[in-house]
Amino acid sequence: MSKSMNIDERRASLANDVEIGSAAPVERVSVRPKGSSYSPEGSSSSNSAGAASHGDVEMMPGPNPNQQPPIETTVAELEQRKGGRFAFLKRPQFWIVLALSQVLAITQTGTNTLSTLLAGVGTSIPAFQSLFNYILLALIYGIITIYKYGFKGWFRMVLKDGWKYFILAFFDVEGNYFTVLAYRYTTILSAQLINFWAIAVVVAISLIFLKVRYHLAQYAGILVACGGLGLLVASDHITGSNGGPALNAVKGDLFALLGATCYGLTNVAEEFLVSKRPMYEVIGQLGFWGMLINSVQAACFDKQSFRAATWNGAVAGYLVGYTLLLTLFYSLAPIVFRMASAAFFNIGLLTGNFWGVIVGLKIFHLHVHYLYPIAFVLIIAGHFVYYGTEGVLGEAKKPWLGENQEGGDDGFGTARRQLEDPRVIV
Numbered sequence: 001m002s003k004s005m006n007i008d009e010r011r012a013s014l015a016n017d018v019e020i021g022s023a024a025p026v027e028r029v030s031v032r033p034k035g036s037s038y039s040p041e042g043s044s045s046s047n048s049a050g051a052a053s054h055g056d057v058e059m060m061p062g063p064n065p066n067q068q069p070p071i072e073t074t075v076a077e078l079e080q081r082k083g084g085r086f087a088f089l090k091r092p093q094f095w096i097v098l099a100l101s102q103v104l105a106i107t108q109t110g111t112n113t114l115s116t117l118l119a120g121v122g123t124s125i126p127a128f129q130s131l132f133n134y135i136l137l138a139l140i141y142g143i144i145t146i147y148k149y150g151f152k153g154w155f156r157m158v159l160k161d162g163w164k165y166f167i168l169a170f171f172d173v174e175g176n177y178f179t180v181l182a183y184r185y186t187t188i189l190s191a192q193l194i195n196f197w198a199i200a201v202v203v204a205i206s207l208i209f210l211k212v213r214y215h216l217a218q219y220a221g222i223l224v225a226c227g228g229l230g231l232l233v234a235s236d237h238i239t240g241s242n243g244g245p246a247l248n249a250v251k252g253d254l255f256a257l258l259g260a261t262c263y264g265l266t267n268v269a270e271e272f273l274v275s276k277r278p279m280y281e282v283i284g285q286l287g288f289w290g291m292l293i294n295s296v297q298a299a300c301f302d303k304q305s306f307r308a309a310t311w312n313g314a315v316a317g318y319l320v321g322y323t324l325l326l327t328l329f330y331s332l333a334p335i336v337f338r339m340a341s342a343a344f345f346n347i348g349l350l351t352g353n354f355w356g357v358i359v360g361l362k363i364f365h366l367h368v369h370y371l372y373p374i375a376f377v378l379i380i381a382g383h384f385v386y387y388g389t390e391g392v393l394g395e396a397k398k399p400w401l402g403e404n405q406e407g408g409d410d411g412f413g414t415a416r417r418q419l420e421d422p423r424v425i426v
């Protein structure tokens with residue numbers, strides 16, 4: 001029997017037999033404020049306790065339970081069958097998310113390199129440079145969203161939740177703006193070294209607002225990875241390989257620091273949103289609002305820079321490459337947020353410094369010091385330490401979605417998807 005037929009039968013069972021939580025002797029009805037996340041009927045007391053321990057995060061409604069198949073197994077059952085020491089490290093999901101994190105690091109290195117090349121030829125247009133990326137995201141994922149919801153459904157979604165996506169897009173636009181602006185004043189390596197600050201921002205916000213509780217091994221993994229970053233800094237100091245003279249290093253580093261802070265805020269918000277809503281909705285709305293915000297910002301702040309910029313075939317090629325790489329980055333990042341977390345996402349990006357130097361060998365005539373390979377291995381080792389004590393689902397199991405991810409979307413890369421069908425990989 002086909003998978004689709006199985007899903008149809010299970011949905012019919014939900015609709016006609018009302019067997020959700022049949023093990024519970026008493027039906028429980030929870031009354032929550034408008035806009036709260038879905039709390040399934042008949043949820044067990046352990047689920048309630050789990051939700052209480054992590055706190056209620058009510059910023060975005062969860063999916064309609066009648067539109068998703070029921071789970072075939074619980075987290076406890078999955079842990080019992082496939083758990084044990086280094087449970088997540090032994091699963092293919094870890095290797096997939098590790099590979100994806102490095103693809104994102106290389107992609108980000110490409111955008112950073114192209115930003116440096118643009119600044120080098122006198123074309124520094126921070127807001128305008130990222131505009132085409134948001135337009136492309138709005139077109140691709142906005143059309144998918146309208147196809148799924150219909151125009152009226154899309155419009156109702158914008159009216160109800162648009163303000164949340166506006167906040168997400170605002171911090172994202174500012175992160176791109178200040179990061180690109182930093183390359184006008186500082187070097188590519190110097191700006192990339194600020195990336196570790198985004199990790200601190202992500203961890204702090206996740207602790208405070210999402211009530212995430214990190215294990216000691218996760219803190220140790222972060223420290224190991226940052227230790228690798230420290231070796232990169234030491235190598236740059238020893239060799240003087242900083243990508244060329246900086247126009248104003250302090251000013252550029254401050255812009256990079258501000259950009260990293262905005263990125264940290266955006267990463268946590270996006271992890272939360274894509275765990276509860278379809279990816280095409282989140283990315284489409286990010287592109288839609290980012291396009292509007294970025295257009296206004298470019299009109300206000302990039303007029304003079306636009307007129308003074310150099311325009312030729314090389315610049316056009318840099319902009320096209322920058323846009324395509326950034327769109328790929330935005331398309332893959334939500335998968336990492338679902339399968340892992342915003343913290344792991346930023347740890348993965350630390351290797352961008354290593355890839356940046358590899359690219360810089362040919363483009364910026366940089367030199368690879370012997371500490372660079374050691375630093376790269378140390379950062380990658382931090383990934384393994386980070387997940388050394390995680391369970392079967394790793395960080396795909398989001399604490400704010402309930403013990404069995406009742407309040408989460410069951411899309412690509414989610415823990416809910418694995419609970420519905422334990423045979424799936426992503």
